[in-house]
Amino acid sequence: MLKQKLADVFNEPGCEKNQAKSDKDRKKGCTVKGLTPGAAAGGCAFDGAKIALQPVVDAAHIVHGPIACEGNAWDNRHAASSGPELYRMGFTTDMSELDVIYGGEKKLWKAIKEVIAKYDPPAIFVYQTCVPALIGDDVIKVCATAAEKFGKPVIPVNAPGFAGSKNLGNKLAGETLLDYVIGTEEPDDARPTDINLIGEYNLVGELWQITPLFDELGIRIRAGITGDARYHDVACSHRAAVNMLLCGQAMMNVARKMEERWGIPYFEGSFYGIEDTSASLRTIARLCVQQGADADLIERTEALIAREEARCWERIRSFTPRLQGKKVLLYTGGHKSWSVISALQEMGMEVVKSSVRKATDSDKSKALELMDGDAEALVGAIPNPEMYRMLRAGEADIMLSGGRTQFVALKARTAWLDINQERNYAYAGYDGMVELVRQMDKAVNNPVWQRVRRPAPWDADFTGFDA
CATH class of the missing domain: 3.40.50.12380 (Nitrogenase MoFe cofactor biosynthesis protein NifE, C-terminal)
Structure with a gap:
């Protein structure tokens, strides 16, 4: 199944570069140089999958493998939550040498059972790592049996580290959401101003710098996929009217397949910088109107943009001469x-x-x-x-x-x-732009740089300390 999924991920119609390749080159994927086992390679597929799914904050995340895999990946990004904190709890089966010999399926079953008994999460993500994948643990079967037994979604994330790079892991995480989560529940309050933000992980609370803008316009974020996400919201995200893709390299497959399956239009945008934030708001408003929202949404969006841009430029004007x-x-x-x-x-x-x-x-x-x-x-x-x-x-x-x-x-x-x-620090949106300017000024104009660049007293061209 992993080979089939990799072949599907590498054949991405939404990627112009990928489609320009020959069939042989397309099967090789996008990684120029393969990962070297045991060497630091900037993250593996498991790491990428965990990064992408861990911001589902009310779910439990069990890493099936040696404890070092969970230790390496736990809380390695500042993905913030506005409520539940279960996602920050580290769960692992802590496989040992004996588990390599006898198999780790029973240990995984006990871990799932214990997590449900103690924390009763709405769903559990189970991450396959290299060791259980190499010895043949059937994680998919264990998860399916547990889901039937306990009446909860137990979702296998089949992205062992040896499969490829961190970026590939992002894509495999997206495939997991498409296969097991998105579309499995139906909301009773869908409306044409519901949007999803795909590839947004709420790093250091950046999502919260954008949310007030949407709230003022009456646009609701149905789901951040997966920033500050709740499992139920992701499961219902197929009823959004518009998808905004913030990082095409990570989850373009999710946006494209949601358009194919549920007819949700998507575009790629950014909330970094004044112009890009304004452009993204305009595009969202236009697409929502096309999906049935009131036509005055565009006018209200322009009014909000004019006010926020003026406010932003006023706040950063004093920094401009210094930068x-x-x-x-x-x-x-x-x-x-x-x-x-x-x-x-x-x-x-x-x-x-x-x-x-x-x-x-x-x-x-x-x-x-x-x-x-x-x-x-x-x-x-x-x-x-x-x-x-x-x-x-x-x-x-x-x-x-x-x-x-x-x-x-x-x-x-x-x-x-x-x-x-x-x-x-969070740099998204208009407020984020102001924060970025402030931090840039503090860094580049710090007087310490002039001092550390001066010659040392024992150098021949030393002319004495400043008064």
């Missing part, structure tokens, strides 16, 4: 490779290079357009020595990246700001 012309090295990937460029340019900053790792062709074309067609400014992975050279030579005043590369910037005595999922 104007500063150079940025953007080392991230996916949809952030273009959406963050837009936000930075609105501040008057110059993006000297942007990484397009894990980015779709659509992401790359948008980034290229924002960079005025400068293809050399779009790069893949940058080796640490080259990154250090760029920063040390002053080619950038600040680097925006994830935590794994922060020490390159710090060693080069250059400002750094976390833009990836581990960050502590």
Whole structure:
């Protein structure tokens, strides 16, 4: 079944790059270099599946495998909840050497039974990892039997780490939702202003910066898939009127198949930056009207956008002179490779290079357009020595990246700001733009950089300390 699912995921009609390949190349998937067992590869398929599904906050998440798998994946992103906290409880079968010999199915059954008895969740996600997959544990059968026995959805997530990359795991998680969750319940309050946000995980509460805008317009988020999600809402998400796809690289398969099965139109957008936030709101309003919402929704949306844009520009005006012309090295990937460029340019900053790792062709074309067609400014992975050279030579005043590369910037005595999922600040929407400007100013204009770049007292060109 895993082979069939992988073949289906790799044959993605919604991806122009994928469809341009030959049948032979399409079967190989999108990963240029396979994962090396035992080596750090930036996340495996299990990790990607857990990242995508764990924000279903009222469900229990059981990792069937050695305890290290759960320890590595637990709470590794700041996906916030407005209520239930069960998703932050780590459950694992803690497979040992004896389980490898005798099998772990009975241990998994006992774990499911214990979780239901103690916590009574509305659903349980069971994650298949490498070890039980290699020894042949039938996780799908155990889950089906448990669901029938206990009268609760027990959902197998068949994404062992050796299947591929973290991005593939995101897609397999989406397939799990399509196979076992979405469409399994019917809401009694569907309306043409219901939307789903696909690929939104409510990192550090970013979803909550957007929700007030929708509330004012009378647009309801039927389900975040899966940010701050409730199992019942995801199960009913097939009755939404519009799907917004925030990261096509992760869950395009979900948006496309929901359009095929239930006729829900989708578009890819972003809530990073003033222009992109406004464009996304306009598109949602237009599609909702096409689905039967009142025509005045478009007018009310324009009024809200005009007010919020003016308010946002007023709040960031004082920072503009301090950031104007500063150079940025953007080392991230996916949809952030273009959406963050837009936000930075609105501040008057110059993006000297942007990484397009894990980015779709659509992401790359948008980034290229924002960079005025400068293809050399779009790069893949940058080796640490080259990154250090760029920063040390002053080619950038600040680097925006994830935590794994922060020490390159710090060693080069250059400002750094976390833009990836581990960050502590929310940058979505109009309020998020203001926060991003504030944090950029604090980072790049911190007086510590002038001090650490001065020659040391024992250097020949030392001229004495400032008064």
